[in-house]
Amino acid sequence: MEYRKLKDQDEDGNSAADDIENLRGKPLSVAASLGGGAVDRTKWKRKSMVTLALTVLTSSQAILIVWSKRAGKYEYSVTTANFSVEALKCALSLVALARIWNNEGVTEDNRLSTTMDEVIVYPIPAALYLVKNLLQYYIFAYVDAPGYQILKNLNIISTGVLYRIILKRKLSEIQWAAFIILCAGCTTAQLNPSSDHVLQTPLQGWVMAIVMALLSGFAGVYTEAIIKRRPSRNINVQNFWLYVFGMVFNAAAIVIQDFDAVVNKGFFHGYSFITVLMILNHALSGIAVSMVMKYADNIVKVYSTSVAMLLTAVVSVFLFGFHLSLAFFLGSTVVSVSVYLHSIGKVR
């Protein structure tokens, strides 16, 4: 399996040795030359910034979705929108790289050209998401949409378990406890009077939900493994290659699902101002996810999107006059305590 290859390489230390070599050969950054304390602070600041960006972008994403639903049904092809998101992310990565090349010149770490050995793992996450999205069509035979929303919280558990198994990163006892109540708290916050239907899900539905959670968790953890494999490699190059394969897989999805519509009505048929906003938001959130993988990890990503879910609900009260349920308050309390426990429960 691919991730095994990746891990073995990590273990024999080749890539790490490469990185140290690269660090020696280039001028150290200001932060690094200021000593450990300043480096830690810079790292912490960068980690906080990307986490905050992801939280804000994810919560505004959900708000845009509600807004677009209010505006009427989707007139555009979802597949072309997904392709546009990947293309925009690719373009943004190239723009960022062009600026870096201008300022720092082309180095081993920021050049776009790559080796087969480096690039071969990049299509995997996109392929995993594609399989997961295909399964999504079949699970609705067993579960309704609100039930699916509830079952999606299994992602939290699968991410934690795969993070432990594949990345071999440790969570403390307290952090595991925090992670379990994060899952329970998020689900509680989403409860509505019809949520109990999910308990009647047949076995096939449960199996598919668990497989989907594993695929999604695996894709996330695998992306982190790819990005962290060479820490000194510029994130924009890593993103570029991730998104190139995202474009390829989404192009295939257009051909399979929406070929006729695109040929007859054009690629951008049905796009409105809000569609463009959503594409922009998805692109920026996607980049924020990559940044979180680079400078933080999948656990931080899960916390960030969970808190975003709560923020969305609170903002929706003001924007759309939503009512918050008692379950939402209880779930939010549990999620908040989980965030607190995660932060005080660090492995020393």
Next chain:
Amino acid sequence: MEYRKLKDQDEDGNSAADDIENLRGKPLSVAASLGGGAVDRTKWKRKSMVTLALTVLTSSQAILIVWSKRAGKYEYSVTTANFSVEALKCALSLVALARIWNNEGVTEDNRLSTTMDEVIVYPIPAALYLVKNLLQYYIFAYVDAPGYQILKNLNIISTGVLYRIILKRKLSEIQWAAFIILCAGCTTAQLNPSSDHVLQTPLQGWVMAIVMALLSGFAGVYTEAIIKRRPSRNINVQNFWLYVFGMVFNAAAIVIQDFDAVVNKGFFHGYSFITVLMILNHALSGIAVSMVMKYADNIVKVYSTSVAMLLTAVVSVFLFGFHLSLAFFLGSTVVSVSVYLHSIGKVR
């Protein structure tokens, strides 16, 4: 205030010195003579036993209530049943004492006679509960019965806060976090489709609910203070005096509320087999609560009754064909994690 007096006495150390004196004067128990480890183990065993007893008794209590409701409406006077519970607890304490007097003889710690200074604080918990029960009639003007069940979980928070303030006992950060999610988890487990009504509770209802939670928490914490004030004092003597005042206050309640019914139809009118079982169960639970206060504390009591609530629901599935909701599973998960966090989060 009474509790201040109590605390001052603790602080000047008289009672503790008395107790050490008493320990010296009498034959040491087997456990004590085996050294610290064995004493700790005996203490831990006793604490576990009383906690387990309280959990089992509390959960069977709730099951008896469901059973009696199915059997039809209450035919007996609730006030006479409450009085019977206090009388039975009193009698059981005396029986236990008689056995102890027989085996060990009468000592300073197990003699029934008392001083004004010792006994003067004993009516306070009973009086506090009486005030709380009176308020209960008024709160239903603002909240319905299921809403009141939800609001009763405020007791958990009030007990934690008063335990900290009055008994000056410390909980670690993790234990506080655990206590907050215990409250959220218990409430989540009790959610039903109409629970959201509680959010429409008017301000007066909230104020009354908070006052009732404080009264209930204060009564619990105060009872612990009374019982722990003289650790060597035999628990059965302490219980005897607590229950004597319980009988007095409940006798007053009979006269006020059910005087006519008792005079016309007799004290035990409407008692059935299940009524007798409930009285027996309440009496034993009451004694278990006292034991938990003596050998553990209010925090353990709250955990014990919370776990009992979950046990009741699970047992009801088998006994009465109840259905468990998704909220129940989520709440139970959170409560279980809370129990785990409380146990690993001990202040060192």
